[in-house]
Amino acid sequence: MDDIQRFLAHAIQLEKESARRYEELAEAMQSLGSMEVAEFFRQMAHYSRLHLKEAMQRGGFHDLPKLAPEAYDWPEGTSPEAATWAGVDGFMDVPGALALALDGERRSYDYYRSIAETAQDPEVKRMAEAFAEEEGEHVAQLEAWRERPARR
Ligand code: ZN
Numbered sequence: 001m002d003d004i005q006r007f008l009a010h011a012i013q014l015e016k017e018s019a020r021r022y023e024e025l026a027e028a029m030q031s032l033g034s035m036e037v038a039e040f041f042r043q044m045a046h047y048s049r050l051h052l053k054e055a056m057q058r059g060g061f062h063d064l065p066k067l068a069p070e071a072y073d074w075p076e077g078t079s080p081e082a083a084t085w086a087g088v089d090g091f092m093d094v095p096g097a098l099a100l101a102l103d104g105e106r107r108s109y110d111y112y113r114s115i116a117e118t119a120q121d122p123e124v125k126r127m128a129e130a131f132a133e134e135e136g137e138h139v140a141q142l143e144a145w146r147e148r149p150a151r152r
Helices: 004-032 035-059 094-118 122-147
Strands: none
Touching: 004 035, 004 094, 004 122, 035 094, 035 122, 094 122
16 A cells, blocks of 8 residues: 555545444434434544545545545455444444444554555555544544443
8 A cells, every 4th residue: 555545545435434334323323312422423423524525635636536446455355444334223222333333443443553554655654644543542532432331
């Protein structure tokens, strides 16, 4: 992964899926009546979209970059955010939703970290490091939510 445009195309895809996932989770939590958690997920969706926009600006993309599916190079053949994402089912509860979100954030973190560690291109390396740092913050936020005693 030594081409900044290609790296950004991956980051954009990842953030797009992340935002979509958080929106689905927010809706599921809202229908459970867990407004606070729903609000938190909406906020996370918002940050994913900001991140997406930032990646697009840095890459100079005016439209979402479209790579052919086979041009993407994901560790598990699918983007880390989508890897365990089969959609929200009707039985999702708050701990289940937080666990699913945490899993996605950890995968994103690992993905950016591994690029930061293996990239030769200094710009790719620097950006992957910055993105990994942000994902690390998301992981910490989700862990904090999981430790909250009362979740409504
Ligand atoms: Zn994240």
